[in-house]
Amino acid sequence: MEGIEKMMVLCKFFLHGACLKGEHCEFSHDWRDQPNNICTFYQKGICSYGSRCRYDHVKASHPQKHSSTSSNSYQQSTLVSTPVAPGTPRTRSYIPELSAHSKPFYPVVRPSWNEVPDTSYIPDREYHQSLSLADQPICAFAAAGKCPHGEKCSHIHGDLCASCGKHCLHPYRPDEREEHIQMCQKNQMRLEALRRSQEIECSVCLERVLSKPTPAERKFGLLSECDHPFCISCIRNWRNNSPMSGMDVNSVLRACPICRKLSYFVIPSVIWYSTKEEKQEIIDSYKSKLSSIDCRYFDFGQGTCPFGTSCFYKHAYRDGTLEEVRLRHLGAEDGNTVIAKDIRLSDFFRILHL
Amino acid sequence: MLDVSRVQKELVEIDRDKRISGVSITLHGDDISHLSGTISGPIETPYEGGTFQIDIQLPASYPFEPPKMQFLTKVWHPNISSQNGAICLDILKDQWSPALTLKTALLSLQALLSSPAPDDPQDAVVAQQYNQDYPTFVSTARYWTETFAKRSSLGIEEKVQKLVEMGFPESQVRTALETCGGDENLALEKLC
Numbered sequence: 145m146e147g148i149e150k151m152m153v154l155c156k157f158f159l160h161g162a163c164l165k166g167e168h169c170e171f172s173h174d175w176r177d178q179p180n181n182i183c184t185f186y187q188k189g190i191c192s193y194g195s196r197c198r199y200d201h202v203k204a205s206h207p208q209k210h211s212s213t214s215s216n217s218y219q220q221s222t223l224v225s226t227p228v229a230p231g232t233p234r235t236r237s238y239i240p241e242l243s244a245h246s247k248p249f250y251p252v253v254r255p256s257w258n259e260v261p262d263t264s265y266i267p268d269r270e271y272h273q274s275l276s277l278a279d280q281p282i283c284a285f286a287a288a289g290k291c292p293h294g295e296k297c298s299h300i301h302g303d304l305c306a307s308c309g310k311h312c313l314h315p316y317r318p319d320e321r322e323e324h325i326q327m328c329q330k331n332q333m334r335l336e337a338l339r340r341s342q343e344i345e346c347s348v349c350l351e352r353v354l355s356k357p358t359p360a361e362r363k364f365g366l367l368s369e370c371d372h373p374f375c376i377s378c379i380r381n382w383r384n385n386s387p388m389s390g391m392d393v394n395s396v397l398r399a400c401p402i403c404r405k406l407s408y409f410v411i412p413s414v415i416w417y418s419t420k421e422e423k424q425e426i427i428d429s430y431k432s433k434l435s436s437i438d439c440r441y442f443d444f445g446q447g448t449c450p451f452g453t454s455c456f457y458k459h460a461y462r463d464g465t466l467e468e469v470r471l472r473h474l475g476a477e478d479g480n481t482v483i484a485k486d487i488r489l490s491d492f493f494r495i496l497h498l
Numbered sequence: 499m500l501d502v503s504r505v506q507k508e509l510v511e512i513d514r515d516k517r518i519s520g521v522s523i524t525l526h527g528d529d530i531s532h533l534s535g536t537i538s539g540p541i542e543t544p545y546e547g548g549t550f551q552i553d554i555q556l557p558a559s560y561p562f563e564p565p566k567m568q569f570l571t572k573v574w575h576p577n578i579s580s581q582n583g584a585i586c587l588d589i590l591k592d593q594w595s596p597a598l599t600l601k602t603a604l605l606s607l608q609a610l611l612s613s614p615a616p617d618d619p620q621d622a623v624v625a626q627q628y629n630q631d632y633p634t635f636v637s638t639a640r641y642w643t644e645t646f647a648k649r650s651s652l653g654i655e656e657k658v659q660k661l662v663e664m665g666f667p668e669s670q671v672r673t674a675l676e677t678c679g680g681d682e683n684l685a686l687e688k689l690c
Contacts, residue, residue, distance in 0.1 A: 348561060348596040350507045372597075382596050385562050392592070401597035 154179040159338065161414050162359040175339050178308055181331065182288070200327055202287065202312055278316040287312035307332045334415070341416040347402055348378035353416075364416055366426065367407035370400045376412045383410065409456075431456055442467070500558050505530055505600075512601045521604040523554070531556040534570070535604050539647065540612040544639035545573070548647025551684070552607065553583075554600065564594035565603060570684065572646040574639040576616040576625040585610075586620035646683050657682045661689065 155171035157163035159179055163171075183199035185191035191201065283299035285291035287310055291301065303313040303321075307328035313321045341364070342354050353375040354362050365379035383397055399406050411430045417423040439457030441449035445467070449455050459467035473481050509523060516522040520538040535552040539545030551570035557563045567590055569583030577586045589598060589606055619625030628635045654675065661671040661682065666689050678684035 349501060349504050351503070378596070382562055385559075396592065396595070399595075401595040404595070 152177050156180075159335075161354050161362040164359070175335070187284075200324075200331075202324060276316075278314075280316075282312070282314050286310075337415050337418060337422065340418065341414075344373045344416045346375040346378050347372060348374055348382065351375070354414075362414070364413045366411040366413055366417075366423065367400050367405075368409055368411065368427065369407040370403050370405045371423075372400050372402040373416060374401070376410070379410055434458075500531055500556055500560055502530055504561060505556065508599050508601065511599070519601065519605065521601060521608065523600060523604075531558075531560075533600070535567070535600065537604050537608045537611075539643060540608055543612050544636050545575075545611045545643050545647070548643040550607075550611075550647055551681070552604065561596040561598075564590050564598075565600060566590075567603065567607070571681075572642055572683075573611075574624055574635070574642040575611065576614045576619045576621060576628050577610055579621050580624055581621075584620060586618060657685075661686065 153171050154175075154177040155163050155165075155169050155173055156179055157165075158169070158171070158173045163169055163173065167173075181200045182202050183191050183193075183197050185193075186197065186199070186201040191197050191199075277300075280300050282302040283291050283293075283297050285293070286297070286299075286301040289310060291297050291311075300315060302311040303315055304311055305313050305324060305328055307325070308331070313324060342352065344353055344364070345351060346353050353364055353373065356362050356375060361375060361377050363376040365374045365376035367374075367379070379401075382401060385397055395404075395406070398408065411427050413426045413430070415426070417426060434456040435458055437457050438444070439449050439455055439459055441447050441451070442455070442457070442459045445461045449457075449459065453467075453469045453471065461467070475481060509525075512519075512521065512523050521535065523533050523535045526532045526534060533554040533556070535554050537550050537552065539548035539550065548571070550573060553568045553570050555566040557566065567585055569578055569585065571583075572580065573583070574580060578584070585607065587606060587610055589595075590603065614628060616625040616628045624635070627638070657675060658668065658671050661675070662668050664686070666674075670689060671685065674685040674688045675682065678688065
């Protein structure tokens with residue numbers, strides 16, 4: 145049972161094209177399966193990544209406000225009596241991942257004035273029914289895939305989400321439903337895009353980019369100005385090629401090998417896009433990632449970066465202040481305005497031949 | 499290192515539609531970096547009906563560097579040397595792109611045969627003739643095609659005999675003919 149369960153969860157590493165275990169992986173390498181993308185920290189209560197977390201912030205249930213100190217012993221007993229053996233390794237199975245830290249899923253069901261805690265693991269139905277429907281949590285087990293209590297479960301079982309196939313839509317919380325459906329659809333689109341990306345061949349090595357032998361090679365190199373697919377190693381190889389005699393760097397090497405359109409930079413991506421917006425999203429996230437890394441040419445103000453203000457990396461001084469972007473505009477001879485590069489007094493003297 | 503898997507893929511692709519494209523490639527033994535290509539002369543040109551052999555050397559950094567191509571068959575064309583078959587074509591030099599393949603390069607050579615560029619010549623004599631006396635150029639080119647680019651209808655034994663009669667030893671004639679794929683003109687050049 146558990147074996148089947150775990151094999152139906154799509155491997156996260158495979159999803160990013162980087163599973164090293166291959167056939168021996170205990171997770172599924174079948175695109176039809178869904179990844180387990182639920183954030184366990186959020187389930188437990190708090191996820192320090194907040195909205196930046198790469199995992200889904202699904203609220204299977206939420207802690208009750210009536211929680212009290214006497215509840216601890218009670219919760220312990222519920223934990224032990226859950227149908228999952230406590231010794232089950234957490235990393236290998238799906239359900240225990242949620243239940244082993246299930247404080248919020250097993251909210252205090254008995255007020256503290258109720259002296260003797262019930263040893264039954266099925267929480268008190270009446271207490272829940274005293275709450276308004278929207279305040280009642282939905283069953284975490286059902287949300288994760290399968291509830292062992294079935295019909296007898298005291299929690300509300302969520303509605304089936306068409307995208308992820310789990311009973312995780314709260315029937316009485318429209319906002320949460322909407323949020324989940326949107327997130328699920330986005331995930332679905334990403335999976336779809338990844339599936340499509342599998343077929344795409346690099347126009348230089350003529351191989352499928354995501355089927356290349358090493359994980360580092362299984363990446364696309366997107367060109368900013370056109371939509372021709374290459375693998376990152378091929379396009380970088382070509383652009384870094386030492387120009388042959390008469391070969392112009394800008395018109396030949398920096399151009400797309402297919403359409404010869406000039407692109408100033410290459411964006412690595414594990415996924416191939418199908419719309420302009422998707423491409424822009426990939427470019428934006430790449431740029432924002434680079435802008436958080438300190439530029440090693442700038443070296444906290446001690447060096448000079450050849451890319452100047454166009455550099456994608458972070459130009460910040462040691463005290464954290466960012467480099468001031470100052471562009472000097474000069475009137476060129478033909479009447480147009482140009483942006484001046486670094487102006488050095490030494491250059492001026494050199495021209496004078498002193 | 500030469501990207502062997504790409505070259506193999508290209509060879510399969512060329513082989514698949516060689517009937518339609520009019521270009522083909524054969525291997526020289528085990529060395530995949532040395533190939534020889536064949537293109538047919540484009541119709542309505544002085545090269546029509548001819549079959550032209552091209553020697554192809556792949557540099558180690560192929561496809562990031564262009565393949566080295568040279569005509570083995572003698573051609574009378576402003577952009578091809580009448581002496582050694584050297585080709586003047588931008589995509590084989592500074593306009594090469596790794597998205598180009600052996601097939602597209604051979605097709606470009608075919609296109610070059612149908613539209614010469616005498617203002618950027620490889621062979622000055624031919625280019626001059628092309629510009630100043632076009633009818634003579636056409637007849638010379640046609641004559642060269644007839645003489646060097648057409649497989650004669652003679653059988654292999656007749657070819658051997660013909661060459662032996664010219665005064666070459668039979669064993670040498672046979673090996674020369676074999677290496678040139680039965681082309682007696684190429685074999686004759688080898689023997690000389």
